[in-house]
Structures are given as structure tokens and as C-alpha cells.
Amino acid sequence: MNNRKVRVRFAPSPTGGLHLGGVRTVLYNYLFARHHGGDFILRIEDTDQSRFVPGAEEYIMQCLEWCGITPDESPLKPGPYAPYRQSERKPLYRQYAEQLVQQGNAYIAFDTAEELEAMREQYKTEHHSAQYDSRTRGFMRNSLTLPDAEVQSLLEQGTPHVIRIKMQAGENLVFTDMIRGAVSFDTGLVDDKVLLKADGMPTYHLAVVVDDYLMKITHAFRGEEWLPSAPVHLLLWKYLGWEAEMPQWAHLPLILKPDGNGKLSKRDGDRLGFPVFAMDWTDPRTNEQTTGFRERGFLPEAFTNMLAMLGWNSGLEQEIFSMEELIQHFSIDRVHKGGAKFDYEKAKWFNQQYIQKTDNARLAELLQPFLSGKATIGNEQLKTVIGLVKDRMHLLSEFWDQASYFFVRPETIDTAALQAKWNDNTRNFFVALAEKYSSLAEWTSASIEAAFNGLVTETGIKKGEVMLPLRIMLVGGKFGPGVFDIAALIGSHETKERIGGALARLQ
Numbered sequence: 001m002n003n004r005k006v007r008v009r010f011a012p013s014p015t016g017g018l019h020l021g022g023v024r025t026v027l028y029n030y031l032f033a034r035h036h037g038g039d040f041i042l043r044i045e046d047t048d049q050s051r052f053v054p055g056a057e058e059y060i061m062q063c064l065e066w067c068g069i070t071p072d073e074s075p076l077k078p079g080p081y082a083p084y085r086q087s088e089r090k091p092l093y094r095q096y097a098e099q100l101v102q103q104g105n106a107y108i109a110f111d112t113a114e115e116l117e118a119m120r121e122q123y124k125t126e127h128h129s130a131q132y133d134s135r136t137r138g139f140m141r142n143s144l145t146l147p148d149a150e151v152q153s154l155l156e157q158g159t160p161h162v163i164r165i166k167m168q169a170g171e172n173l174v175f176t177d178m179i180r181g182a183v184s185f186d187t188g189l190v191d192d193k194v195l196l197k198a199d200g201m202p203t204y205h206l207a208v209v210v211d212d213y214l215m216k217i218t219h220a221f222r223g224e225e226w227l228p229s230a231p232v233h234l235l236l237w238k239y240l241g242w243e244a245e246m247p248q249w250a251h252l253p254l255i256l257k258p259d260g261n262g263k264l265s266k267r268d269g270d271r272l273g274f275p276v277f278a279m280d281w282t283d284p285r286t287n288e289q290t291t292g293f294r295e296r297g298f299l300p301e302a303f304t305n306m307l308a309m310l311g312w313n314s315g316l317e318q319e320i321f322s323m324e325e326l327i328q329h330f331s332i333d334r335v336h337k338g339g340a341k342f343d344y345e346k347a348k349w350f351n352q353q354y355i356q357k358t359d360n361a362r363l364a365e366l367l368q369p370f371l372s373g374k375a376t377i378g379n380e381q382l383k384t385v386i387g388l389v390k391d392r393m394h395l396l397s398e399f400w401d402q403a404s405y406f407f408v409r410p411e412t413i414d415t416a417a418l419q420a421k422w423n424d425n426t427r428n429f430f431v432a433l434a435e436k437y438s439s440l441a442e443w444t445s446a447s448i449e450a451a452f453n454g455l456v457t458e459t460g461i462k463k464g465e466v467m468l469p470l471r472i473m474l475v476g477g478k479f480g481p482g483v484f485d486i487a488a489l490i491g492s493h494e495t496k497e498r499i500g501g502a503l504a505r506l507q
């Protein structure tokens with residue numbers, strides 16, 4: 001086991017948008033693989049045709065690409081264990097299900113949906129719903145209860161059937177989880193999960209074991225919600241005779257709601273106003289749209305850094321880690337057992353840190369989707385403005401609100417705030433200022449400021465009385481970076497126009 005090359009996999013089912021918990025699972029798999037010089041595989045688990053959603057697979061791949069996580073093997077980059085979509089591997093699974101039936105570890109079941117429903121009604125108790133298991137299977141229509149000849153004839157007639165694992169009551173199964181340590185299960189409490197469905201497709205339980213074996217997976221990290229299925233998988237590894245090659249498992253803790261009360265869901269995001277999916281997702285069945293971190297204005301490296309810290313700590317003081325540093329420091333035994341509360345403010349803090357340290361040229365590129373249809377902006381001008389406002393931004397989507405006045409005249413200006421300081425002296429000052437600016441030989445932040453200060457001295461007005469009005473005239477309100485920098489960028493004509501416009505309004 002120890003000298004096998006590390007191979008891990010992310011195995012999503014293409015059923016919808018990618019939850020940030022899913023991205024964290026990808027990330028931990030990826031960091032672990034890279035840390036150990038191993039392979040990271042993307043396998044699409046699409047055997048449940050009823051849950052298949054068109055477009056979801058492409059969406060998942062785009063999310064990985066956006067996050068900068070490149071699989072070594074995937075449906076798009078098939079390696080030696082192709083295909084990497086379970087639906088395309090369908091013919092492969094039946095033999096293993098049949099082997100299990102022959103060994104007596106699984107059985108064929110013919111029960112109809114109505115019969116299953118009737119069983120659940122009949123055997124439920126006040127506190128427990130009934131399941132198909134060691135207690136109830138003896139009352140059902142399966143190859144354990146029916147005579148061989150009848151089973152044979154039902155099969156020959158093409159009667160719909162499934163293959164179920166036969167869980168043994170009274171066995172205590174133990175395995176070592178890399179995060180939780182020893183975990184034990186009472187097999188009698190686990191139901192006889194379907195392994196092969198009536199349509200010939202394997203269920204997740206059979207497919208995950210067969211594929212992890214055939215693809216030589218050495219470590220399997222997945223969400224905590226899969227822990228109850230672990231005994232079924234453990235037994236399958238054992239019954240199929242592959243126990244020595246079983247991957248080491250780690251069940252990752254949940255990402256919790258901000259108040260710590262249960263798993264963070266898409267609905268919490270809608271309710272509390274933050275994204276939960278990696279990227280925008282439109283459900284093709286309902287057209288329902290869900291915002292993603294990308295479209296909300298996160299940088300992918302901020303998003304992955306934030307996710308890495310949600311459930312793992314490096315043991316260092318540092319919080320900002322590049323992907324390379326995460327790879328270097330990541331270890332699975334520093335992943336916490338308990339759930340991690342999601343904190344949107346903290347997520348925005350990470351993003352702000354990255355906006356500040358990312359160079360303006362790259363930010364200009366990342367900002368393009370947020371500027372489309374708003375104004376035509378030259379790249380040099382955009383980079384300069386980014387430099388002026390980036391330390392005020394938490395999200396790329398805030399750029400336009402922070403900086404639109406550099407490119408278009410403000411639609412509204414805070415006249416109330418202007419009027420508060422307005423009198424004949426201020427009016428005269430701005431009339432003179434506009435004139436002074438008309439004859440300025442050079443238009444730079446320094447010369448604009450010098451002209452302004454000169455006029456303050458000449459007129460004897462208090463500087464404090466005219467600084468804020470100038471800002472409001474140029475940007476519309478009491479915000480923005482240095483006012484002379486703004487004037488320099490918008491140009492002398494536009495500066496005079498804005499001063500003139502405000503004077504007219506205050507008439």
C-alpha cells in the first residue's frame with residue numbers, strides 16, 4: 001500500500017451546481033495528490049439517470065478550470081483507465097454483481113415498487129422506518145426466499161430485478177478514517193443496498209468500489225455524508241477480494257451555516273445573500289438561476305485559499321497561501337473532525353487581500369465581465385483607475401460602484417450635501433476655479449492641486465469648505481480616492497463640465 005503511487009479522485013455526480021463543499025473536496029484531493037507527487041483523477045459518476053442534469057458535467061469541469069485545478073486524468077483527458085464516465089463503463093460492473101451473488105454475498109430481488117411500499121408500511125415501528133435488510137428480506141420476493149426454479153424462470157421471462165448486497169446482522173465492522181480515527185459500524189443496522197439496478201446500471205455503491213479498485217485509487221476523500229455508506233463499501237472491497245488494495249478513506253467535515261446549525265445549503269445563501277455555488281448555475285429544468293462566487297466577484301485564488309482554510313489549518317500564523325504554498329503545507333491530519341462554519345465576511349476579507357496584491361493588468365482582465373455594456377474603457381485608463389480604487393474593494397463586482405465616475409458622468413449628485421456648505425463665497429470660488437482650470441498649461445494631479453491651493457490663498461476661503469464640494473461635483477458623493485487624482489484622470493474638459501453642471505444645479 002505504502003509504496004503505491006498516490007492516486008486520488010474527485011467523483012461528482014452531474015446533478016446541478018457545484019456547492020463550495022464540493023470544491024473543497026476537489027481541492028483537498030488535489031492538494032494531497034500534488035503534495036505527494038501523485039495523480040488527481042476526475043471521474044464522473046452519472047449512473048443515476050433519473051438525476052442526470054444536462055450541462056452539469058461541463059459546468060463542473062469549468063469550475064475546476066476556474067479554480068486552477070487540472071486533473072491528470074478525466075473524461076476530457078483519458079488516461080490508462082478510461083473511460084472516466086461511469087455511464088460509459090456500464091458493461092463492466094455486472095460481472096462483479098454476479099460474482100457477489102454466486103458467492104452468496106448478494107442476491108437478486110424482484111420486488112415491485114408497490115411491494116416495497118407495502119413492506120415499509122407493514123414493518124415500520126413507532127420510532128423506525130422499515131428498510132430492506134436482514135430483518136425484512138426474508139418476507140420479500142428474492143433469490144433467498146424463492147425456489148431456484150422460480151428465480152430461474154423469472155429471470156428467463158425478463159422480470160425486472162435488482163441485485164442487493166446481503167448485509168450480515170451482528171457483525172462489527174471497523175475501519176480507520178484518516179481524519180476520524182477508528183470508526184465502527186453495526187452491520188445489522190445497514191440496509192441491503194441495491195448494487196445493480198433494473199436498468200443494468202450499477203448504483204453508486206457498486207460503481208465507486210469497482211472503479212476505485214480498477215483505477216488504482218489509493219486515498220478516497222469525500223464528504224461526511226458518505227460515512228453511513230462506508231460499511232457497505234468496506235464489505236464490497238472484502239467480498240470482491242480486494243481488501244489489500246482498499247484506499248485509505250477520509251470523510252471530510254461538513255461546511256456549516258454561519259450560525260453553526262446544520263449543513264450550509266443553497267437556500268441559506270439565497271436567504272442570507274451570499275453565493276454557495278462556485279459559479280453561476282442555471283438549472284435547465286426550471287431555469288432557476290443561482291449566483292456563484294465567480295460572478296459575485298471572487299478571484300479564484302482567493303476562493304480556493306478561503307476554502308482550504310475552512311476545515312484545515314496549517315499550524316502557521318499565516319492565512320494567505322498561494323496554491324503552491326497550500327500544496328507544500330497541506331496534510332490530511334490537520335483537517336478538523338468538526339464542521340466548519342462558513343463566514344461570508346471572512347470570505348470577502350480573503351478576496352480583498354487578493355485584490356490588493358494582484359497586479360492591475362490581471363485585475364483589468366478579470367474585471368472585463370463586470371464592465372460589459374457599461375462603458376468603453378481603454379486598458380491603460382482602466383489599469384490606472386484600478387490602482388486608485390483597489391484598496392477599497394472586497395469584490396470585483398464592486399468596481400463599477402467604486403469607479404464609474406471615472407468613465408461616465410455621475411447620474412446623480414448629492415446636492416443636499418453640497419448645499420450644506422454653499423454660499424456666495426463658495427460659488428465665487430468655483431466660478432473662478434473653472435476659469436483657472438481652463439487656462440492651466442499642464443493637467444496633472446499636482447498642477448490641478450497647486451491651482452486649487454493658489455485660489456484658496458488668493459480668496460482667503462477655508463480649504464475645508466471647498467474640498468468636499470469639489471469631490472461631490474466630480475464623483476457625485478462623499479467617496480473615492482484623492483480628488484485631484486480623479487480630476488487628472490477624467491481630464492480638464494470633463495472636470496470643468498462637472499463643476500459647471502453642479503453650479504447650474506445650485507442656481
Ligand code: GLU
Pocket residue numbers: 010011012013045204208221222223226
Ligand atoms: N458521486 C459521489 C458524490 O457525488 C461521490 C462520493 C465519493 O467520492 O465516493 O458525492
